[in-house]
Amino acid sequence: MQIYLPIAEISLDTLLLLGLGGLIGFLSGLFGVGGGFLMTPALIFIGVPPPVAVGTEANQIVASSVSGVLAHWRRGNVDVKMGFILLLGGLVGSSFGVWLFAVLRSVGQIDLVIKLSYVTFLGIVGVVMFVESLRSLRRRRATGSGRGKLHKHTWVHGLPFKMRFRRSKLYISALLPLGVGFLVGVLAAVMGVGGGFIMVPAMIYLLGMPTSVVVGTSLFQIIFVTANVTFLQAYANQTVDVVLALLLLIGAVIGAQLGAKASVLLRGEQLRILLAVMVLAVCAKLAYDLTVTPDDIYALGVAK
Amino acid sequence: MRGPERPGKAISLGVGALAVFGLVIAGPLRAAPLVADLSKHLVAITTGFAGTDVLLFGAVDEPGDVVVIIWGPPEEVVMHRKSRVAGIWINTAQMTFERVPSFYSVASSRSLDEIASEHVLSRLEMGVERLNLPLPHAKASPNIARNWRDALIRNKQRLGHYAHEVGQVIFLGENLFRTQVEFPANVPTGAYQIEVYLLRDGRVISAQTTPLIVGKIGLEAEVYDFAHNYAAFYGLIAILVALMAGWLAHVAFRRH
Numbered sequence: 001m002q003i004y005l006p007i008a009e010i011s012l013d014t015l016l017l018l019g020l021g022g023l024i025g026f027l028s029g030l031f032g033v034g035g036g037f038l039m040t041p042a043l044i045f046i047g048v049p050p051p052v053a054v055g056t057e058a059n060q061i062v063a064s065s066v067s068g069v070l071a072h073w074r075r076g077n078v079d080v081k082m083g084f085i086l087l088l089g090g091l092v093g094s095s096f097g098v099w100l101f102a103v104l105r106s107v108g109q110i111d112l113v114i115k116l117s118y119v120t121f122l123g124i125v126g127v128v129m130f131v132e133s134l135r136s137l138r139r140r141r142a143t144g145s146g147r148g149k150l151h152k153h154t155w156v157h158g159l160p161f162k163m164r165f166r167r168s169k170l171y172i173s174a175l176l177p178l179g180v181g182f183l184v185g186v187l188a189a190v191m192g193v194g195g196g197f198i199m200v201p202a203m204i205y206l207l208g209m210p211t212s213v214v215v216g217t218s219l220f221q222i223i224f225v226t227a228n229v230t231f232l233q234a235y236a237n238q239t240v241d242v243v244l245a246l247l248l249l250i251g252a253v254i255g256a257q258l259g260a261k262a263s264v265l266l267r268g269e270q271l272r273i274l275l276a277v278m279v280l281a282v283c284a285k286l287a288y289d290l291t292v293t294p295d296d297i298y299a300l301g302v303a304k
Numbered sequence: 305m306r307g308p309e310r311p312g313k314a315i316s317l318g319v320g321a322l323a324v325f326g327l328v329i330a331g332p333l334r335a336a337p338l339v340a341d342l343s344k345h346l347v348a349i350t351t352g353f354a355g356t357d358v359l360l361f362g363a364v365d366e367p368g369d370v371v372v373i374i375w376g377p378p379e380e381v382v383m384h385r386k387s388r389v390a391g392i393w394i395n396t397a398q399m400t401f402e403r404v405p406s407f408y409s410v411a412s413s414r415s416l417d418e419i420a421s422e423h424v425l426s427r428l429e430m431g432v433e434r435l436n437l438p439l440p441h442a443k444a445s446p447n448i449a450r451n452w453r454d455a456l457i458r459n460k461q462r463l464g465h466y467a468h469e470v471g472q473v474i475f476l477g478e479n480l481f482r483t484q485v486e487f488p489a490n491v492p493t494g495a496y497q498i499e500v501y502l503l504r505d506g507r508v509i510s511a512q513t514t515p516l517i518v519g520k521i522g523l524e525a526e527v528y529d530f531a532h533n534y535a536a537f538y539g540l541i542a543i544l545v546a547l548m549a550g551w552l553a554h555v556a557f558r559r560h
Contacts (some may be wrong), residue, residue, distance in 0.1 A: 002354040002489070006520065006527040011354045011489035047490075059542045066550025071557075108384060112394055227543045234539030238531050242542050249546060253553030290392040298455030300463070301382030301398065 021251025029259020054192030072216030093185020376407025377494030411471030
């Protein structure tokens with residue numbers, strides 16, 4: 001059944017939108033990523049104008065993250081203190097990102113910047129994660145139990161403003177989660193993502209958080225950052241389609257619940273390899289699209 | 305599936321001035337040798353909207369050819385041209401057309417070039433290839449301007465806003481005619497002008513302009529208006545709805 005979306009100003013099939021929400025919600029619950037890095041390109045692909053896809057997706061991620069975080073909360077997998085520090089950086093970063101988005105749009109290069117950011121970040125994150133998970137899987141097989149060393153000491157541990165994060169069993173500088181939060185906030189606004197695909201690896205490899213609390217804590221931060229993006233995009237650009245978001249999130253919240261349940265069945269390394277493969281697949285597709293000769297080198301720009 | 309179309313109070317466009325949906329005679333005429341009207345003067349975009357057809361019908365006093373042109377509200381269009389830079393395709397050129405019909409289609413009773421001379425056809429902009437789409441002066445040499453123009457038309461056709469072919473005006477006997485105007489699901493909203501021409505021996509004998517409104521109606525219109533007039537409120541509500549939905553889903557799953 002077709003439904004007319006008031007802000008996107010197009011008609012789309014209801015079942016298609018519900019199905020899309022469900023599938024990506026499942027992956028979001030499974031991996032602890034917002035799912036935006038899959039959903040935003042998918043929405044653009046089915047004909048939603050890119051600015052509306054970005055604004056609406058932020059709104060939908062709020063919902064799927066809430067439902068995801070509650071599931072993790074009950075298992076005690078949320079480091080609230082770490083979440084708040086990440087959040088502080090995230091709020092500043094996402095506000096800056098919405099402004100940057102508007103500037104790039106007026107110059108006519110927003111599409112290119114979005115795609116290049118996807119290729120760059122997905123490429124780096126995908127490769128690092130894939131290699132790391134393979135290595136730790138092999139190590140686990142070899143020794144049979146645990147890691148050799150808790151973590152390596154690097155420049156990261158010399159930074160000031162150290163704080164103790166008891167849930168994560170960490171004693172690190174608050175500047176680190178602040179910086180990670182800021183970067184993820186900018187990406188959330190510009191790329192129409194929750195930023196989980198950057199934050200999850202950053203938490204594991206840069207902050208050194210245990211995998212078990214990473215998913216819940218990133219979802220916790222994503223709720224507030226995407227809420228901020230939703231508000232700013234709705235306020236400044238009127239690009240949040242509530243009807244579209246509702247349809248997507250009906251599918252997504254159900255999918256996210258199933259995904260969170262399924263994630264218990266999989267080991268951390270397996271989860272990471274799966275996520276890495278998916279990230280690399282999306283990256284390859286986007287890179288290919290940038291290099292392949294377009295059907296028509298002329299295209300309509302953003303409507304004014 | 306097409307939903308019920310409720311012609312209602314809240315048309316999202318500020319077009320109260322077009323309250324008179326009657327026929328407006330244009331052109332220096334004797335008695336009206338041509339009358340035409342639409343099956344509806346309002347295309348209401350509602351929840352189930354998936355495109356619609358509007359019937360245009362009319363009568364002529366004397367034999368001739370009938371040409372119907374549908375004009376969407378004019379808009380400014382920015383176009384980009386890509387070229388390959390270091391292996392990837394990037395927008396490297398840009399052109400702004402200041403006044404472009406957002407929607408355009410033509411229907412005629414015979415093929416256009418049999419009806420009138422090229423001169424008449426281009427003056428009346430009959431046929432998509434004869435649209436007058438001026439580019440800013442001194443911005444492009446004639447053949448480059450031609451490329452931009454063709455690209456604009458091609459892109460509009462791909463979008464479904466310009467018809468690929470000239471539609472059929474069908475005569476029922478000597479005097480009565482009708483044609484079907486198709487509007488796709490992504491039809492631009494606004495005030496449309498429908499021009500009906502009666503031509504004989506390559507000359508326009510009579511012409512008439514009829515307005516048509518394409519607008520959002522009901523819930524769609526209200527959501528759209530709210531989003532634009534109370535943007536901050538709309539943003540907060542969007543967030544609240546999302547928070548509620550996420551929580552509801554969690555509660556629903558915990559019970560099971």
